[in-house]
Each structure stands twice: as structure tokens, then as C-alpha cells.
Amino acid sequence: MSRRTWVLINSAVLLLCLLGLWQAVVSLKHLPAYMLPGPTLVAVAIEERFPSLMKSLLITAEEAGGGLLASIIVGMTVAMVFAQWTWLRQLVYPYTILLQTVPIVAVAPLIINWVGPGLIAVSTVTFVICLAPIIANTTQGLISVDDNLIHLFVMHKATPAQILFKLRLPNSLPNLFTGIRISAGISVIGGLTGELFAGSAQVGEGGLGYAITYANNQMETSYMFALVLAATLLGFSFFFIVMFLEWMALHNWHESKRADVGE
Amino acid sequence: MVNVPEVVLQSVDKRYRTGAAALEGISFEVERGEFVAFLGPSGCGKSTLLRLVSGLSAATSGSVRVNGMTPDNARELMSFIFQDSTLMPWRTVAENVGLSLELEHAAPPLRSERVDRMLNLVGLTHVARRYPRELSGGMKMRVSIARALASRPRILLLDEPFAALDEMTRDRMNEELLRLYEEQKWTVLFVTHSVAEAVFLSTRIVILSSNPGRIAHDVAVDLPWPRTAEIRDSLVFEQTVTGVSRLLRGVMQA
Ligand SMILES: Nc1ncnc2c1ncn2[C@@H]1O[C@H](COP(=O)(O)OP(=O)(O)O)[C@@H](O)[C@H]1O
Numbered sequence: 001m002s003r004r005t006w007v008l009i010n011s012a013v014l015l016l017c018l019l020g021l022w023q024a025v026v027s028l029k030h031l032p033a034y035m036l037p038g039p040t041l042v043a044v045a046i047e048e049r050f051p052s053l054m055k056s057l058l059i060t061a062e063e064a065g066g067g068l069l070a071s072i073i074v075g076m077t078v079a080m081v082f083a084q085w086t087w088l089r090q091l092v093y094p095y096t097i098l099l100q101t102v103p104i105v106a107v108a109p110l111i112i113n114w115v116g117p118g119l120i121a122v123s124t125v126t127f128v129i130c131l132a133p134i135i136a137n138t139t140q141g142l143i144s145v146d147d148n149l150i151h152l153f154v155m156h157k158a159t160p161a162q163i164l165f166k167l168r169l170p171n172s173l174p175n176l177f178t179g180i181r182i183s184a185g186i187s188v189i190g191g192l193t194g195e196l197f198a199g200s201a202q203v204g205e206g207g208l209g210y211a212i213t214y215a216n217n218q219m220e221t222s223y224m225f226a227l228v229l230a231a232t233l234l235g236f237s238f239f240f241i242v243m244f245l246e247w248m249a250l251h252n253w254h255e256s257k258r259a260d261v262g263e
Numbered sequence: 264m265v266n267v268p269e270v271v272l273q274s275v276d277k278r279y280r281t282g283a284a285a286l287e288g289i290s291f292e293v294e295r296g297e298f299v300a301f302l303g304p305s306g307c308g309k310s311t312l313l314r315l316v317s318g319l320s321a322a323t324s325g326s327v328r329v330n331g332m333t334p335d336n337a338r339e340l341m342s343f344i345f346q347d348s349t350l351m352p353w354r355t356v357a358e359n360v361g362l363s364l365e366l367e368h369a370a371p372p373l374r375s376e377r378v379d380r381m382l383n384l385v386g387l388t389h390v391a392r393r394y395p396r397e398l399s400g401g402m403k404m405r406v407s408i409a410r411a412l413a414s415r416p417r418i419l420l421l422d423e424p425f426a427a428l429d430e431m432t433r434d435r436m437n438e439e440l441l442r443l444y445e446e447q448k449w450t451v452l453f454v455t456h457s458v459a460e461a462v463f464l465s466t467r468i469v470i471l472s473s474n475p476g477r478i479a480h481d482v483a484v485d486l487p488w489p490r491t492a493e494i495r496d497s498l499v500f501e502q503t504v505t506g507v508s509r510l511l512r513g514v515m516q517a
């Protein structure tokens with residue numbers, strides 16, 4: 001049996017033990033379901049409300065994914081502008097750090113005020129918190145190019161565009177992916193936070209964040225657990241998609257993706 | 264047509280914004296086909312000198328002419344080889360070698376034909392599709408040389424190109440470089456800190472002193488051509504190395 005299978009089996013056994021312990025505590029202590037539902041109740045809640053759960057999950061995925069995608073596009077563009085015009089970077093870069101410290105719960109109501117509630121508003125909230133890591137990491141990658149490589153391009157009369165697209169951009173890929181990984185992690189938080197303020201114009205139409213508020217008000221604790229689980233899974237799948245894309249882009253050449261590392 | 268020397272420097276000074284003069288009163292001429300090695304204490308301005316010739320950096324005063332032109336206008340004639348192989352890790356060996364042709368928008372068939380020829384020249388055809396991280400230090404340096412040769416330069420500028428290699432690889436690279444030099448008849452400006460390497464390769468050695476960098480000695484190397492590995496064992500080679508080492512020591516102590 002390979003080491004990996006062994007680790008997987010161990011993890012699965014541990015998970016079952018924890019679930020068993022959880023159920024045992026709930027049954028033996030006779031805890032009411034609104035305080036702490038057992039895993040079986042959560043499973044029942046998932047099954048009963050599967051369509052609306054999926055619907056909420058998809059809405060949040062769309063909001064968070066849309067905001068993340070927009071932040072990648074805008075963030076890369078800003079970083080490329082920064083790399084091209086040093087004086088502009090020195091002027092504006094400090095403010096992009098400020099972007100990172102914006103308290104999103106305070107700004108979210110403002111954004112909703114401007115954009116109006118709904119998908120766009122939530123995506124915008126996500127976009128705002130995802131932007132800074134993309135800008136910071138990509139800029140770093142674009143400007144930390146070996147001087148001699150720049151000299152080489154200059155010697156061969158490369159245009160500024162050639163230096164940007166054939167040298168700086170590929171050089172920044174590992175950093176870009178670091179930024180995307182960070183932003184993918186917080187994009188789900190952005191989606192949930194946005195929804196707390198502007199989930200939906202209509203009842204029952206919102207994403208996970210909205211549904212969590214709703215379930216909380218209704219004391220449907222077992223459904224809340226299901227929603228938290230769904231949100232976690234969403235974050236996880238974003239993370240895996242990014243990891244996969246990163247592997248696709250870098251595994252051929254990047255030192256960190258060497259197949260033989262650690263074997 | 265008048266016979267213009269390939270590289271001419273006249274009373275060149277170079278002062279960086281940050282500090283004292285890096286180079287002062289540098290004048291010399293390099294005829295076409297010469298192989299000139301530059302020796303000198305570290306920080307004496309050898310790299311600066313090559314950058315001035317290549318046009319990557321401008322002289323504070325004095326004039327630099329390459330084939331009668333300003334370095335900027337003579338860029339097509341020159342290729343620069345750096346101490347590190349400075350390959351782009353995201354490109355395969357062949358893609359690295361083809362860089363200059365790609366930047367000039369050369370037609371793809373011409374590009375791939377030239378790349379194949381260059382790889383053949385440095386004996387790396389079998390790793391054309393590999394990435395730099397899979398190569399040894401010596402192989403990377405050969406890729407770097409192939410890349411420099413792909414634009415068909417008349418003048419090669421090399422800044423301690425083999426300094427990071429082990430001695431055996433370095434000797435072999437020296438021999439390969441000489442084989443190509445005798446075939447292609449470039450003009451070569453070669454910076455090194457190894458006296459033996461300078462003597463083995465060059466037709467002429469320029470020794471610089473430091474603070475500020477000036478030309479201290481300019482000596483011809485009278486070893487027979489073609490130069491083979493065996494020359495390293497000859498008496499005249501050893502005597503030349505000893506002589507040049509003495510000159511260099513004098514400069515270091517001053
Ligand atoms: N880009 C630069 N800016 C400021 N000073 C420099 C720069 N490059 C080199 N120098 C200085 O010029 C002097 C000569 O440097 P360099 O040409 O690299 O010497 P060498 O190659 O002989 O070791 C050194 O004192 C170095 O600190």
C-alpha cells in the first residue's frame with residue numbers, strides 16, 4: 001500500500017471518530033437541536049433542502065468567483081502599469097497597501113448604497129478585498145527581473161512591450177499565482193460578508209451568507225451547519241482550482257514545481 | 264574603404280552618480296579579429312568597461328566608437344555574455360537560443376534553422392526541448408553562448424562567463440570557445456579574473472588598476488595558433504602566465 005493511501009485511510013478514520021464523538025456528546029447530553037444538532041440531523045437537513053442549498057452555493061460561487069476574476073484582471077493591469085512607470089508606482093503604490101487595511105464590514109454598506117443590492121454589489125465587495133494581494137504580488141514579480149536579462153533584451157533592441165510581455169510577465173507568474181491563492185481564500189469571505197448586507201432583493205433568493213442570516217433568525221441550526229459546510233467546500237474548491245492552474249502554468253519550468261522534490 | 268578599428272575608446276571617463284570615478288582616462292583600440300582579455304582587481308571597472316562598449320551605459324566623457332559608430336548604433340554587431348547564464352527559466356533551451364531572432368521578428372523557418380545550427384555548434388541538440396533547470400552549469404553556459412551567437416555578432420563581449428564553473432568544465436569551455444573563435448573570426452573582449460584563462464584564450468591582455476580604473480599594462484600574448492589543450496603544459500605558456508601574474512600583482516599592491 002502506498003504511503004498516500006495510508007494517509008488517506010487514516011484521515012478518513014479520524015473523521016469518522018470525530019463524527020461519532022460529536023453524535024455521542026449530542027445524544028448522551030440530550031442537547032437540543034437548536035444548540036448543537038448531531039451529524040445525522042445535519043445530514044437530514046442537507047438532504048431535505050438540497051436544491052436551495054445548491055442554489056445558494058451557486059449564487060455565492062458566482063459572486064465570489066466574479067469578484068475574484070475582476071480583481072485578477074484589474075490587479076494585473078494595475079501592476080503592469082506600475083512596472084512600466086516607476087514614478088507612478090512610487091506615487092500610487094502606498095495607497096494600494098491602504099486598500100488592504102480597509103475594514104470591509106464598514107465599507108460594504110457604502111458599496112451597496114452606491115451599487116444597489118444584488119449580485120453586482122456582492123461581487124464588488126469581493127473585488128475590493130481581493131485586489132490588494134494581486135497588485136502587490138504581481139508588481140513584485142514584474143519588477144524583480146534579473147538586470148542582465150533586461151540588458152540582454154535592450155542589446156537586442158527589444159521594445160518596451162516586448163520587455164513587458166516576453167520578460168516581465170512570465171517572470172511574474174509565480175508571484176501572480178501566490179496573489180491569486182491568497183485572494184481565492186478571502187474571496188468566499190468577501191462573498192459572505194457582502195451578502196450579510198445585501199444578499200438579495202427577494203427572500204429565499206440569496207447566496208450562502210444570506211441563507212446563514214436567515215437560518216440563524218429561524219433557529220434552523222442544523223441547516224446553518226450545512227451552509228457553513230457548503231461555504232467551506234466552496235473555499236476549498238476555489239483553492240484547488242487555483243492550485244491546479246498554477247501547476248499547469250509552472251510545473252514545466254519552475255523550481256518549486258519540480259517533480260522530484262522531496263522524493 | 265578605410266580600415267576602421269573595431270572598437271576605439273578615447274580618453275573615456277566613467278563616473279557613476281553614486282560615487283567616485285569608476286574609470287578614468289581609458290584609451291585603447293581593438294583591431295578586427297583580436298581576442299582581448301581584461302584582468303584587474305575586483306571593482307576596478309571591468310564590467311563597466313564592457314557596458315560602455317555595448318552601449319548599455321554611457322561614458323561620462325570621452326568617446327566610444329564601435330566599427331566607427333556609436334555603441335547604440337552598433338548594437339547589431341555585438342552580443343553580450345554574462346557571468347551567470349541568465350537564461351529564462353520558463354523557456355526551453357531552443358526558445359532561449361531563439362530569443363534575439365524572435366525579438367527581431369525573424370521568420371519562423373529561419374529562426375528554427377538558425378537555432379538548430381547554434382545548438383549543434385555548442386553540442387546541445389539533444390536538450391533543445393529541455394528547460395534550464397534540468398541542465399548542469401556548463402550546459403547552461405553553452406546555451407547562453409548559443410543564444411549570443413544566434414544573432415550572428417561580429418563582436419563578443421564576455422563578462423567573466425566561466426567564473427561560476429568548476430575548473431575542468433571551465434577548461435573545456437575555453438577550448439570550445441577558441442574552436443568557435445578560430446572558425447568565426449569574431450572580435451572578442453573578455454573579462455576574467457583567471458590569468459591562465461586570459462593567457463590561454465587571448466591575443467592580447469589589458470591589465471587595469473583600480474581607484475580609479477586605468478589601463479596599467481597592455482601586453483601581447485605570443486602563443487602559437489591554433490591553441491590546443493596541450494599548450495597549457497608548455498613552458499612558454501607557464502612563463503607567460505608567470506609574467507602576467509607578476510604584472511597583476513604589481514597592480515594589486517599599488
Ligand atoms: N550601476 C552602478 N552604479 C553605481 N556604481 C557602480 C555601478 N556599477 C558599478 N559601480 C561601481 O563602479 C566600480 C566598478 O565596478 P565594476 O565595473 O562592476 O567592476 P569589476 O567588474 O571590475 O569588478 C565599483 O566601485 C562599483 O561599485
Ligand SMILES: [Mg+2]
Pocket residue numbers: 309310311422
Ligand atoms: Mg564585474
